[in-house]
Amino acid sequence: MTREEYLRDMVRLWLGLPAGAEVPPLPDHLAARLLRDEERASHHRDQWGCWEFGFSDAHHRGALLVPEIDQWLADRRAAGCGGTPMWPDGHGFALAVSHDVDDLSHHVTPAQWARVARLRLAGRGGVKGRLRALAEGLPVTAWQALAIRPAPDLAATVERALDIEAELGIAASWFFTVWPISHASPYDCTYDPDDPCTFRGRRATVAEVIRAVAQAGHDVGLHGSYPTAADGDALAAEKARLERVLGRTVASTRQHWLHWLVDETPGHQAAAGLMIDGTLGFNGSAGFRAGTSLPFPSWPSGILEIPLTVMDAALFRPGAMGLDLDLAVTVVGQMIERIAAAGGLLSLLIHPGQLTDPKVETLMRRVIGQCLDRGAWTATHAAILAHWNRRAARLG
Numbered sequence: 198m199t200r201e202e203y204l205r206d207m208v209r210l211w212l213g214l215p216a217g218a219e220v221p222p223l224p225d226h227l228a229a230r231l232l233r234d235e236e237r238a239s240h241h242r243d244q245w246g247c248w249e250f251g252f253s254d255a256h257h258r259g260a261l262l263v264p265e266i267d268q269w270l271a272d273r274r275a276a277g278c279g280g281t282p283m284w285p286d287g288h289g290f291a292l293a294v295s296h297d298v299d300d301l302s303h304h305v306t307p308a309q310w311a312r313v314a315r316l317r318l319a320g321r322g323g324v325k326g327r328l329r330a331l332a333e334g335l336p337v338t339a340w341q342a343l344a345i346r347p348a349p350d351l352a353a354t355v356e357r358a359l360d361i362e363a364e365l366g367i368a369a370s371w372f373f374t375v376w377p378i379s380h381a382s383p384y385d386c387t388y389d390p391d392d393p394c395t396f397r398g399r400r401a402t403v404a405e406v407i408r409a410v411a412q413a414g415h416d417v418g419l420h421g422s423y424p425t426a427a428d429g430d431a432l433a434a435e436k437a438r439l440e441r442v443l444g445r446t447v448a449s450t451r452q453h454w455l456h457w458l459v460d461e462t463p464g465h466q467a468a469a470g471l472m473i474d475g476t477l478g479f480n481g482s483a484g485f486r487a488g489t490s491l492p493f494p495s496w497p498s499g500i501l502e503i504p505l506t507v508m509d510a511a512l513f514r515p516g517a518m519g520l521d522l523d524l525a526v527t528v529v530g531q532m533i534e535r536i537a538a539a540g541g542l543l544s545l546l547i548h549p550g551q552l553t554d555p556k557v558e559t560l561m562r563r564v565i566g567q568c569l570d571r572g573a574w575t576a577t578h579a580a581i582l583a584h585w586n587r588r589a590a591r592l593g
Contacts, residue, residue, distance in 0.1 A: 204232075207223070207494075271539040294547065368580075374453060390404035390438070485506065513556065545561070
C-alpha cells in the first residue's frame with residue numbers, strides 16, 4: 198500500500214465510509230504529523246534516545262494539546278461527510294485506562310536489588326567507575342538496603358489500582374515486563390515473574406498476580422524492555438515468556454520508557470505477533486504526538502496504535518510538566534473537552550507504583566469520573582482492537 202493509499206483509507210475508516218466512497222484528502226501538514234515525518238527528518242533525540250515533545254513542530258505552534266486531525270475529521274462529519282460512527286452503542290467518545298507496571302511496590306526483594314545493582318555497575322566504565330558507583334550508594338536512593346523485603350506487599354500499588362477499577366466498574370490494560378531480558382539497560386524494570394510478593398494478604402509470585410489481573414477481566418500486555426524498541430528477537434522472546442506465564446496469547450504492548458523508533462519498533466512488534474501498541478506519546482508532556490487521539494494502523498506495519506494522551510509522570514514530575522493536582526485536572530479536563538467534541542479517545546496511563554501519592558489516585562478518579570459522566574465508552578486496548586477490526590470489516 199502506498200502512502201497515498203494508506204492516507205485515503207485511514208480517513209475513510211475514521212469517517213466510517215464504505216469502500217469505494219469519495220474521501221476528502223487529509224491536508225498535507227496533518228498527513229505529515231500522522232506519519233511522523235518530523236521524526237524521520239531529524240536524528241536528534243533526548244538522553245534516553247526518545248523523541249520528546251520539545252522537538253515537535255506542534256509544540257512550537259502551541260498545538261501539542263490539540264487533536265488537530267480529530268478536529269478536521271469532526272468538521273468533515275459536520276459537513277455531511279460521515280458514515281458509521283466511530284464508537285459503539287451511541288457513545289460519542291472513548292476512554293482507555295492503562296497501567297505500566299514498572300514497580301510492583303516501593304520495596305524490593307534481594308534478587309531485585311541485586312539486578313538493579315548489576316545494571317548500575319554495568320553502566321559504569323572500568324574499575325574506577327564501579328567503585329564510584331559503590332561509593333555513591335547502590336542501587337539508587339529509593340532502593341537501598343532498608344527497602345528490601347522478602348515478599349514486597351502490593352496492597353498500596355497493584356491491589357489499589359484493581360480496587361479502584363472494580364469500584365468504578367471499568368477494565369484496564371495492564372503492561373507487565375519480564376526478566377531476564379537479553380540486553381538489560383539501567384532504565385529497565387527488574388522484577389521477574391517467579392519473584393515472591395504479598396498479594397491480597399498472602400504470599401504469591403508475580404506470575405500469579407499477572408494471572409489474577411487477567412482473571413479479573415483486564416487486558417494483560419507486554420511492557421517491552423528498553424532495548425526491544427530496536428531488537429525484534431528480544432521483543433519476541435519477552436512476548437513468548439509472558440505468554441507462558443499468562444497461559445494465553447498476548448496481543449497488546451507498550452514499550453518501556455516510551456522508547457519507540459519510528460522506522461523500527463512497529464515492524465518488530467508486528468513481526469513478534471503483537472497487534473496493538475500504546476507507546477505513541479511523550480515522557481515529558483501530555484499531548485497528541487501524531488496529531489490524533491484516534492486508533493490508527495501504523496504505516497506500513499499495520500499494528501494498531503492507541504496514541505497515549507496523558508500519563509501521571511508527565512503531568513506531575515519535576516522536569517516534565519511539573520503541575521500540581523489542580524492544574525493537572527484542569528489541563529486534562531481541557532483535553533477531555535476537545536476529545537469529546539471531536540469524537541476521539543482519551544488514553545490515560547497511571548503507574549500503580551505511583552498510587553501511594555494521593556494526588557495520583559485523585560487524578561485517576563477525577564479523570565475517569567469526568568469521562569463516565571460525559572458518556573464515554575470505556576474499553577481496554579484489546580477491546581478497542583476487536584471493535585476496530587469488526588467495524589473495518591463491515592465497512593469493507
